Amino acid sequence: MAQPFTDESHPAEPYPGTRPDHCFVHVDETGWPVRPDLTMESGWRVEPENIDLDQWLANHGEPPLAARMPVLGYGSNANPSKVTWLREELGLEGPAVVLRARCEGLSAVWAAGMRARDGQRPATLAAEPGHVEEHSVWFATPEQLRVLDRCEGRGLRYRLVRLHTGRVVLYNGGVIDSVLAYTAGSKKRMPVLFNGRMVRCEDVSQRRALTLGERAAVTDGLDVTEVLGEPSADDWPELLFVYGTLQPGASAWHLMEPHVVASEETHLPGTLFDTGLGYPALRxxxxxxxxxxxxxxxxxxxxxxxLDEYEGEDYRRVRVVLPDGRIAWTYIWTAAVKGMSELPDGWDVHQIR
Known part of the structure; x- marks a missing residue:
C-alpha cells in the first residue's frame, strides 16, 4: 500500500519538476496517494487510510469532487513542490486533487519564449495524432482555478479553453471530454520549432531546451473553445444517468423531459434497492x-x-463512469439501506407508471 510523501521527494527544479506516478491529494507539503475504487461514493480512495476521497476532503473542510472542475496539467502543475509554491506565492487554499490521466493525441512541447521569472523554458500543449503521454488532471475549486489563472497569465500568456482535440482518460477509465486546459495565448507560448518540428518535453531536458531558439509555430493544431468568464463545476458533464422515477415514461419524466436533448439505455455498476417509498436507492x-x-x-x-432540489437530502449528486468510459452525473442514496430489498433487474416498468 502506498504511503504519504513529502515535497522533498519531488523537487520543482529544473522545470517542470518531477511528479508522482500515481494520483494524489496534496496539502501542507504532503501528498496522499489516491486510487480508483468503485465502492466509494466519489469513486476514489485515499491511502493508506482507505477513506473515500470526498470524505477525506470533508474532513479538511473542503468541497467534494462534484464541486470541482477538471483542468489538464501537462507542465509543472502536477509537481507537488509547485503546488506548495502556489500556496506560498499566490495564496492557493485547500487540498489540491491531482489525478493521473492518459492523454491520447496530445503532447506537451517546449514553448517559443522563456519565463520572465527564472529564464526557464515553459511547456505548452500541442496536437499530435497517434501519440500518447501521461499527465494529470487537477480537480480545482473555483477559488483554486482563479489562482491557476494568475499563475498561467490567463489572457496574456495562456488562454483557458475547453479542449476538443485528443482523448483524456483517468485511471478509473473515465473519459474527460472537453477538459479545461491552458493553451498558448501569445506567440511566446506557441510551440517552438527546431529544424521545423515541435519538440516534446519528454524528449529534451530543460537544459537542452534552452538552446532551441525562439522560432514559434504558426499553430498548435488544437481544436479548442475559449472559456469566457468563470466556468462552473455544473457545466461538465452534460450527461445524467437516471434509474428510477426520472426515466423516460416514468412518473417524474415530465419534470425531466424539457431539459433533455437525447436519451439512450445503459447500465451503471452498483446495486439498486427498493426504499418502499415509491422510488429506488442507488449505492x-x-x-x-x-x-x-x-x-x-x-x-x-x-x-x-x-434536480438537486427534487432529489432531496437523502441523495447526493456525483460523477460516475459508464461502461463505455463516458462520465455522467447521477444521484446516489446516502441514507441507510438496511432492511431494503435489492432490485437486481432495476426499477421495473410497472413501478414507474
Whole structure:
C-alpha cells in the first residue's frame, strides 16, 4: 500500500519538476496517494487510510469532487513542490486533487519564449495524432482555478479553453471530454520549432531546451473553445444517468423531459434497492449493476440545481463512469439501506407508471 510523501521527494527544479506516478491529494507539503475504487461514493480512495476521497476532503473542510472542475496539467502543475509554491506565492487554499490521466493525441512541447521569472523554458500543449503521454488532471475549486489563472497569465500568456482535440482518460477509465486546459495565448507560448518540428518535453531536458531558439509555430493544431468568464463545476458533464422515477415514461419524466436533448439505455455498476417509498436507492459498487438511461442535458448548469432540489437530502449528486468510459452525473442514496430489498433487474416498468 502506498504511503504519504513529502515535497522533498519531488523537487520543482529544473522545470517542470518531477511528479508522482500515481494520483494524489496534496496539502501542507504532503501528498496522499489516491486510487480508483468503485465502492466509494466519489469513486476514489485515499491511502493508506482507505477513506473515500470526498470524505477525506470533508474532513479538511473542503468541497467534494462534484464541486470541482477538471483542468489538464501537462507542465509543472502536477509537481507537488509547485503546488506548495502556489500556496506560498499566490495564496492557493485547500487540498489540491491531482489525478493521473492518459492523454491520447496530445503532447506537451517546449514553448517559443522563456519565463520572465527564472529564464526557464515553459511547456505548452500541442496536437499530435497517434501519440500518447501521461499527465494529470487537477480537480480545482473555483477559488483554486482563479489562482491557476494568475499563475498561467490567463489572457496574456495562456488562454483557458475547453479542449476538443485528443482523448483524456483517468485511471478509473473515465473519459474527460472537453477538459479545461491552458493553451498558448501569445506567440511566446506557441510551440517552438527546431529544424521545423515541435519538440516534446519528454524528449529534451530543460537544459537542452534552452538552446532551441525562439522560432514559434504558426499553430498548435488544437481544436479548442475559449472559456469566457468563470466556468462552473455544473457545466461538465452534460450527461445524467437516471434509474428510477426520472426515466423516460416514468412518473417524474415530465419534470425531466424539457431539459433533455437525447436519451439512450445503459447500465451503471452498483446495486439498486427498493426504499418502499415509491422510488429506488442507488449505492455504488462493482458488476454490471443497475439498468437505466443516460440523458444528454440542454444546460446542466440550469437543470442540475432543480434536480438537486427534487432529489432531496437523502441523495447526493456525483460523477460516475459508464461502461463505455463516458462520465455522467447521477444521484446516489446516502441514507441507510438496511432492511431494503435489492432490485437486481432495476426499477421495473410497472413501478414507474
Amino acid at each position: 455504488p459498487g462493482a458488476g454490471l449493476g443497475v439498468p437505466g438511461f443516460v440523458l444528454r442535458l440542454k444546460s446542466p448548469e440550469q437543470s442540475l440545481p432543480l
